[in-house]
Amino acid sequence: MTDGKPLGFDTQQIHAGANPDPATGARQVPIYQTTAYVFRDADHAAALFGLQEVGYIYSRLTNPTVGALGDRIAALEGGAGAVCCSSGHAAQIMALFPLMAPGRNIVASTRLYGGTITQFSQTFKRFGWSATFVDFDDLDAVKAAINDDTRAIFCETIANPGGYITDLDAIAEIADGAGIPLIVDNTTATPYLCRPIEHGATLVVHSLTKYMTGNGTVTGGAIVDSGKFDWSASDKFPSLSQPEPAYHGLNFHETFGPAAFTFHGIAIGLRDLGMTLNPQAAHYTLMGIETLSMRMEKHVANAKKIAAWLEGHDAVAGVTYAGLASSPYKDRVPKICPKGAGALFTVQLKDGYEGCTKFVGNLQLFSHVANLGDARSLVIHPASTTHRQLTQAQQIAAGAAPDTVRLSIGIEDADDLIADLDQALKA
Incomplete structure (x- = not known):
């Protein structure tokens, strides 16, 4: 805060979580490449292990570099706190870990990354969890999919x-009515284009590997807690609202209030699952976030121009970019993503799978790679790669039909990218 006014996004993406190092005065967040931290004395150690004092114990749990990144992401998303972890997939598991138990389920959108669909539909079974996939444009179907064992909605x-x-907003209203949290993956929008908490999300997850880092160098994930959900309103979430045996009966929600989920994510999630983000990866991501707004503006400008050009090409059967006037989602852009519809979309080619x-x-x-959100423009054919493990019906429902190519538009010169697309379509 400055003179009582909230700091702007561009200021926060540089300064949030990044105070000068107290030991050296270093202005950039140092890479604290250490496993453990010396305790002042026995009482200090006991207080840390008992969650009576906040501090550093062991880098599987907390690390100053990783902590600075969590603070910055929480500030940008408007959350009460954040937990960083090793990947976007790890973030999804860690977000659900305090909420789920054998026999419980989530309601998830059919339009998800293929790896997420596989994680939810296959790997979850090993935990005794399950997922019901629904078209989230059909609000009645979303409501109907929720039952007494549902513990979250995910999109x-x-x-x-x-x-x-x-x-x-519509999905959050359904979640509120059912008394369950809404978890939103904000990877492809980033908090620059959308802040899901302002639309009713309880938790926001990220693959930091993508736009947040922006340079294709490291993997990472984050879970941001809104701090607004009442975990004690029902008996559905005992991990957060009931005594925790591992901490002598400590009640996370009663003790930590709006920070309950964040503390649980560190004290239980990272402690037991060990999905730790390393400090060097956190450092790269902190540096990437410093230019997030500028990069996203360029990503969006390029995507709008290229999608419009592709839509008029003879070899193209369709373009799914929501920023196009022809898109059925164009009316959601000013409401959900007022700064632009992102830079990820698909193109359907008339020549089908082989084309x-x-x-x-x-x-x-x-570049033909299994990634998105890089400064470089990327391409992949989902049906033969990222969504290969799905049935054709699942591929079509996810927007990854066999005749579909996914483009992640970078920040190069748009005319150069159009020329490359043109020669490849002609070839």
């Missing part, structure tokens, strides 16, 4: 791969 702000925008694979192979500036 993406801008769905990967199709770039579809979710009506977060897609040839098109990808002929591109030169676009």
